[in-house]
Amino acid sequence: MATVTLKGNEIQTSGDLPKVGTKAPDFTLTTIELGSKSLKDFEGSNIILNIFPSVDTGTCAQSVREFNKEASALDNTKVLCISRDLPFAQARFCGAEGLENVISLSDFKDGSFGKAYGVNFTTGPLETLLSRSVVVLDEKGNVKYTEQVSETVDEPNYKAALDALKNG
Structure with a gap:
């Protein structure tokens, strides 16, 4: 269990992020088209897991925009934006924002990704x-970098996440 804050008030999570150097846990998440995607579907690509509470909050929306902008400059990299938002809300947001360099996935069905x-x-x-976090995976699904943002209203360290890919 990890402890983070929300506007200075402590809240707990169900566990700890995967350790750097380990194999990332597999998952099955729902796409905005209501299909399913698993980690295996992205095999062979570097992956940034941008995890957040809801795309309908300012900080979460900004993290999606920032990773969308940065992802376009990276070779062989996919950014997966993961929340428990319904796929309809994710599609509405990305469509309204014109975001094309991120893949929105939802953990709304059973919360198994979050667990x-x-x-x-x-x-x-x-x-x-879901707690605001970033997990960076290499082409083989190994964890290269993790960050669980200690204050939920703060943005993640984009530079550190991107550097983990560029320097890896």
């Missing part, structure tokens, strides 16, 4: 949503 990655909030007003 596997230890990022489900277990206390506080965001209970069951």
Whole structure:
């Protein structure tokens, strides 16, 4: 279990992020077209998992925009934006923003992604949503970098996540 804050108030998550150097846990998430995608579908690509509570909040929306902008400059890299938002909300947001360099995926069905990655909030007003985190994977699905943002309203360290790919 990890402890983070929401506007200074402590809240807990269901576990800890996968350790750097380990194989990332597999997952099955729902696409905006209501299909399914698993980690295996992205094999052979570097992956940035941009994990957040809801695309309908300012900080979450900004992280999607920022990674969308940065992803276009990276070779063989996919950015997966993962929340428990319904796929309809994810599609609406990306369509309205014109975002084409990220892939929105939802953990709304059973929360299994959040459990596997230890990022489900277990206390506080965001209970069951996902803690703002970034996990970077290499082409083989090995964890190269992780960050669980300590204050939920803060943005992740984009530079560190991108540097993990560029310097890896």
